[in-house]
Amino acid sequence: MKRWPFLLLALAVIGCGPAGPEPNNNLAPTPPMGWNSWNKFACNINEKLIREIADAMVTTGMKDAGYQYVIIDDCWQLPRRENGHLMADPDSFPGGIKALADYVHAKGLKLGLYSDRGLRTCQNKAGSHDHETTDAQDFAAWGVDYVKYDNCNPAFLSNQEADFRRMRECLNNCGRPIVFSICCWGFGDWMPAVGDLWRTTGDITDKWGRMVELIDTNEQYANLSAPSHWNDPDMLEIGNGGMTDVEYRSQFSLWAIMAAPLIAGNDLRQMSKATLETLTNKEVIAVDQDPLGAQGTMVESSDKDLLVYAKNLKDAGQKAVVLFNRTDSGSPMTVHWGKIGLAPGTAQVRDLWAHKELGKFKDSYKVYVPSHATVLVKVTTLN
Numbered sequence: 557m558k559r560w561p562f563l564l565l566a567l568a569v570i571g572c573g574p575a576g577p578e579p580n581n582n583l584a585p586t587p588p589m590g591w592n593s594w595n596k597f598a599c600n601i602n603e604k605l606i607r608e609i610a611d612a613m614v615t616t617g618m619k620d621a622g623y624q625y626v627i628i629d630d631c632w633q634l635p636r637r638e639n640g641h642l643m644a645d646p647d648s649f650p651g652g653i654k655a656l657a658d659y660v661h662a663k664g665l666k667l668g669l670y671s672d673r674g675l676r677t678c679q680n681k682a683g684s685h686d687h688e689t690t691d692a693q694d695f696a697a698w699g700v701d702y703v704k705y706d707n708c709n710p711a712f713l714s715n716q717e718a719d720f721r722r723m724r725e726c727l728n729n730c731g732r733p734i735v736f737s738i739c740c741w742g743f744g745d746w747m748p749a750v751g752d753l754w755r756t757t758g759d760i761t762d763k764w765g766r767m768v769e770l771i772d773t774n775e776q777y778a779n780l781s782a783p784s785h786w787n788d789p790d791m792l793e794i795g796n797g798g799m800t801d802v803e804y805r806s807q808f809s810l811w812a813i814m815a816a817p818l819i820a821g822n823d824l825r826q827m828s829k830a831t832l833e834t835l836t837n838k839e840v841i842a843v844d845q846d847p848l849g850a851q852g853t854m855v856e857s858s859d860k861d862l863l864v865y866a867k868n869l870k871d872a873g874q875k876a877v878v879l880f881n882r883t884d885s886g887s888p889m890t891v892h893w894g895k896i897g898l899a900p901g902t903a904q905v906r907d908l909w910a911h912k913e914l915g916k917f918k919d920s921y922k923v924y925v926p927s928h929a930t931v932l933v934k935v936t937t938l939n
């Protein structure tokens with residue numbers, strides 16, 4: 557039995573032609589930023605929606621803020637054709653994926669597409685099992701730049717790692733750089749060698765409690781974070797209505813401090829001012845996109861729900877800090893320089909949400925944080 561994975565792996569590599577570059581060839585030097593159809597639209601997707609989302613990404617300023625990938629999740633497919641190829645559902649995507657990719661590319665954006673390692677996707681559409689070579693070549697020919705690869709309905713006796721490695725190899729050999737997003741709803745040791753990003757958690761829902769759970773799970777793998785090696789605690793729910801604007805801002809602060817992929821999941825065509833401001837705050841995005849690629853971790857807590865997170869930045873004299881109040885009442889919170897890797901002494905503190913210098917502070921910074929809110933500051937040592 558134990559030989560199965562190796563046999564499958566060997567067959568996979570042969571099936572995909574000569575070995576290409578090593579996986580993880582730095583296709584995602586900073587956490588991917590974009591939009592995905594699933595959280596808001598689930599299976600109610602079509603090419604008009606995807607075009608309008610691409611338009612909105614440009615006109616709202618999301619593109620200028622760094623959002624790049626327009627990702628079509630599950631439900632774009634018909635059952636696999638007799639000739640072995642996947643095809644987009646002509647009712648919802650009459651122009652096909654290639655035309656959509658051309659449209660998205662003409663806007664200076666990139667296209668992402670969903671498939672699954674199993675026989676069927678999570679919505680029972682055609683999966684890529686046993687068709688990895690054909691699918692990777694088709695995705696490349698259509699102009700796909702990013703593949704999200706899911707974990708539903710695996711074939712009998714198939715091996716999860718071998719299935720994902722096979723698709724990675726096929727994508728490597730398809731002649732087009734394609735970011736590989738692993739979606740297995742939990743971490744596996746093999747993932748950093750195979751994907752550019754990997755889900756560390758089950759699915760997010762548009763609820764405060766669930767969002768907070770994902771932060772705790774994702775934190776366990778912080779030491780793995782690096783360029784093209786991103787822990788993915790799932791997509792953003794900002795603007796979908798199940799949380800308050802304060803809570804959505806907390807999701808964005810935490811995703812930024814965790815160097816998580818920033819994949820918006822709301823309707824970009826009709827956003828409130830607060831939603832747009834949250835999604836496009838450039839100083840907060842810069843924390844997420846810092847080229848060092850470190851993931852911030854929890855460094856001090858005065859209560860199990862009053863948590864301070866710090867993230868190393870490329871400039872060693874600077875740290876990004878989130879003070880996160882998970883309790884049901886407002887509270888003062890303090891970050892101490894000693895806890896974030898800075899020497900005691902004076903440091904400059906800048907409020908990144910407000911784009912405002914707060915002044916010089918000795919050894920620590922104390923601030924009132926409302927319930928469920930975050931304060932996000934940059935601390936620069938002056939020693």
Ligand code: GLA
Pocket residue numbers: 594629630670677678679706739741758759
């Ligand atoms: C799984 C994934 C989700 C989404 C759906 C689509 O649940 O984790 O992100 O892609 O499948 O069916």
